[in-house]
Amino acid sequence: MRWPKGLDGLCYGGDYNPEQWPEEVWHEDVALMREAGVNLVTLGVFSWARLEPSPGRHTFGWLDRVLDLLHENGVRADLATPTASPPPWFGLAHPDALPVSADGTRLTHGSRDTYCVCAPSYTEACVRVTRALAERYRDHPALAMWHVHNEYGTGCHCDHVARAFRAWLRARHGTLEALNDAWTTAFWSQNYADWDEIAPPRATQYLPNPSHVLDFRRFLSQAMLGHYRAQKAVLRELTPDVPVTTNFVFGGWVPVNHWEWADEVDLVAIDHYPEGLEEAAEQTAFAADLARGWAGGRPWLLMEQAAGVVYTGPRMRAKRPGEITLHSLQHVARGSRGAMFFQWRASRGGAELWHGGMVPHAGPDSRVFREIRDLGRLLPELAEVGEDPPAPASPAGAGSEAGSRVVADVAVLWDPECWWAVESPGFPSSEVRYLDAVRQAHRMLWRGGVTADFARPGDDLPAYRMVLVPGLYLVSDATARALSAYVERGGTLVVSFFSGIADEHARVRLGGYPGAFRDLLGVRVDEFLPLAGPVPIRFEDDGAEASGTVWSERVEPRGAEVLARYAGGDLDRLPAVTEHTHGAGRAFYVSTHLDDDAYGRILRRAGLPAAVAPPGVELVRRRGAAGREWLFALNHTTEEHEVTANGTDVLTGASVEGTLRLRPRGFAVLRAGSQGG
Numbered sequence: 001m002r003w004p005k006g007l008d009g010l011c012y013g014g015d016y017n018p019e020q021w022p023e024e025v026w027h028e029d030v031a032l033m034r035e036a037g038v039n040l041v042t043l044g045v046f047s048w049a050r051l052e053p054s055p056g057r058h059t060f061g062w063l064d065r066v067l068d069l070l071h072e073n074g075v076r077a078d079l080a081t082p083t084a085s086p087p088p089w090f091g092l093a094h095p096d097a098l099p100v101s102a103d104g105t106r107l108t109h110g111s112r113d114t115y116c117v118c119a120p121s122y123t124e125a126c127v128r129v130t131r132a133l134a135e136r137y138r139d140h141p142a143l144a145m146w147h148v149h150n151e152y153g154t155g156c157h158c159d160h161v162a163r164a165f166r167a168w169l170r171a172r173h174g175t176l177e178a179l180n181d182a183w184t185t186a187f188w189s190q191n192y193a194d195w196d197e198i199a200p201p202r203a204t205q206y207l208p209n210p211s212h213v214l215d216f217r218r219f220l221s222q223a224m225l226g227h228y229r230a231q232k233a234v235l236r237e238l239t240p241d242v243p244v245t246t247n248f249v250f251g252g253w254v255p256v257n258h259w260e261w262a263d264e265v266d267l268v269a270i271d272h273y274p275e276g277l278e279e280a281a282e283q284t285a286f287a288a289d290l291a292r293g294w295a296g297g298r299p300w301l302l303m304e305q306a307a308g309v310v311y312t313g314p315r316m317r318a319k320r321p322g323e324i325t326l327h328s329l330q331h332v333a334r335g336s337r338g339a340m341f342f343q344w345r346a347s348r349g350g351a352e353l354w355h356g357g358m359v360p361h362a363g364p365d366s367r368v369f370r371e372i373r374d375l376g377r378l379l380p381e382l383a384e385v386g387e388d389p390p391a392p393a394s395p396a397g398a399g400s401e402a403g404s405r406v407v408a409d410v411a412v413l414w415d416p417e418c419w420w421a422v423e424s425p426g427f428p429s430s431e432v433r434y435l436d437a438v439r440q441a442h443r444m445l446w447r448g449g450v451t452a453d454f455a456r457p458g459d460d461l462p463a464y465r466m467v468l469v470p471g472l473y474l475v476s477d478a479t480a481r482a483l484s485a486y487v488e489r490g491g492t493l494v495v496s497f498f499s500g501i502a503d504e505h506a507r508v509r510l511g512g513y514p515g516a517f518r519d520l521l522g523v524r525v526d527e528f529l530p531l532a533g534p535v536p537i538r539f540e541d542d543g544a545e546a547s548g549t550v551w552s553e554r555v556e557p558r559g560a561e562v563l564a565r566y567a568g569g570d571l572d573r574l575p576a577v578t579e580h581t582h583g584a585g586r587a588f589y590v591s592t593h594l595d596d597d598a599y600g601r602i603l604r605r606a607g608l609p610a611a612v613a614p615p616g617v618e619l620v621r622r623r624g625a626a627g628r629e630w631l632f633a634l635n636h637t638t639e640e641h642e643v644t645a646n647g648t649d650v651l652t653g654a655s656v657e658g659t660l661r662l663r664p665r666g667f668a669v670l671r672a673g674s675q676g677g
């Protein structure tokens with residue numbers, strides 16, 4: 001982890017796009033930034049056409065003035081390479097570098113992200129503009145960090161991609177025999193006799209080959225990483241002391257494995273836009289925990305969030321008073337060293353004119369700007385949380401960087417490749433959705449007041465007392481061994497249905513489901529029965545009833561104890577939930593989609609403590625050096641709540657003994673520990 005140069009404490013600011021505004025507005029911008037306590041802006045992320053209006057002709061004068069102005073006003077720059085938005089001339093000069101969709105349509109300029117990362121002319125143009133920027137600004141005192149590109153995620157199916165895909169496949173599989181075997185090409189006569197016969201998975205007549213599609217997504221992730229690396233190499237060469245990052249975006253359409261990317265950035269940075277306001281708090285916790293996982297437990301940075309509105313389905317929703325602050329504090333509590341937004345000033349035109357800004361269309365005399373300003377005054381008060389070094393033996397692993405560590409002793413496994421694989425067409429149920437399964441696991445912990453880490457399959461998991469494994473469809477032998485070893489050594493695992501099914505090539509593990517986990521779970525399944533409606537489940541200990549939906553399966557215990565059975569339907573009286581002792585630990589298996597209450601009951605049986613805070617109140621602990629600890633208490637509800645806590649309120653200096661009162665949508669950060677003053 002490397003921190004933006006010249007910045008201490010927490011980062012506060014957002015995407016700044018001065019090229020959209022006349023110069024006099026820039027002066028108002030910096031005055032308002034000072035008022036709001038902004039100390040970092042992402043600059044120039046879509047300004048390629050202003051920087052290079054025609055091939056090779058650079059116009060840096062305006063950016064010189066912006067950077068000087070920012071510097072004079074104490075604002076540092078997360079200077080972006082503008083490569084996510086090539087100018088109109090680029091596509092006209094290099095039509096072969098415009099992306100081709102799966103159905104063979106070549107897209108044209110008119111939006112953003114209209115390029116192919118495998119087109120040599122695109123990479124050359126990107127490296128050229130990156131070099132020109134870095135040569136120009138390498139010594140500028142405002143330069144704090146490089147922000148490469150924006151939200152990598154755009155795929156392409158053109159012939160450049162086909163060539164690069166083949167080279168990638170050769171490196172991955174070695175021989176055509178191995179590839180044919182891995183992809184099971186014997187089915188439907190897909191056997192490849194020559195590498196040149198292989199194309200990207202373009203639109204085809206009926207179901208595509210799932211192993212082909214999966215390898216293509218893996219390839220795209222690495223092809224984009226190659227594009228990032230090419231820019232990073234230039235930036236490292238010219239500015240070795242300036243950290244380099246890119247902003248990760250999350251979504252089913254994003255063919256990026258962020259576990260792999262996290263090793264290549266100096267600071268993990270994410271953008272987060274909750275899908276709806278009702279679930280915004282739990283989705284924020286989810287995204288923040290995921291970012292901390294990618295960062296290996298070290299500090300990371302929330303690079304973008306919405307200031308005023310959230311787009312949800314057919315209409316936008318305004319964030320309610322206090323939510324900008326609460327969501328920002330959630331990120332900080334869970335490891336972000338700051339809170340940044342898209343964008344500083346709401347645009348008056350262009351594609352995203354209705355996206356909110358820290359300065360909305362109404363200007364600074366607005367509720368949103370007032371909350372932004374108040375948040376900017378608040379964050380420096382919390383700087384101690386980001387600066388305190390971590391305790392040497394915190395579960396997420398010790399490091400020498402500044403920044404206390406979030407305390408978490410439960411983990412959820414996260415594997416984007418499972419997400420990609422499980423949602424293939426032609427699978428047993430289109431209602432089995434990986435993200436839903438992981439969200440439910442995380443939500444149960446969040447609602448129970450338990451802070452969770454996300455862990456990467458195959459990781460050693462010694463620090464966790466419980467690990468949840470939702471829908472881990474693809475499992476390598478190494479991952480299966482790691483999970484088994486974790487339980488043997490005393491860990492508790494809760495595995496849910498459609499896990500352990502396939503190997504890393506998406507081929508089914510034979511001999512009974514859940515292939516890779518049969519011995520660990522002490523069960524064997526010979527048949528899946530996806531459900532059209534709910535089926536009753538009865539718990540063995542007290543006869544309580546619940547229901548399963550989406551999925552069921554014929555589970556035969558092979559050493560496992562039955563905790564709940566199906567009570568009706570084709571599987572009447574057969575096991576629905578089991579528990580198996582394996583070595584010194586226990587492994588639970590949930591063979592259907594349980595509602596939250598029933599799933600929570602299984603988690604409590606597995607050792608999850610009862611909730612410590614009222615619903616909607618979030619408690620997160622961070623541990624620093626010398627026994628120092630901070631408690632973030634965030635009330636997402638519109639009622640007042642009390643929680644049990646002790647310490648000194650970092651914001652007011654008040655001493656809290658036993659009872660902490662939280663106002664509606666209120667919050668507190670308490671410091672406890674030996675240096676508590």
Ligand code: GAL
Nearest residue numbers: 150151249271273342352355
């Ligand atoms: C982000 C993107 C920004 C802006 C924002 C709007 O994903 O990086 O440039 O488009 O979404 O929600």
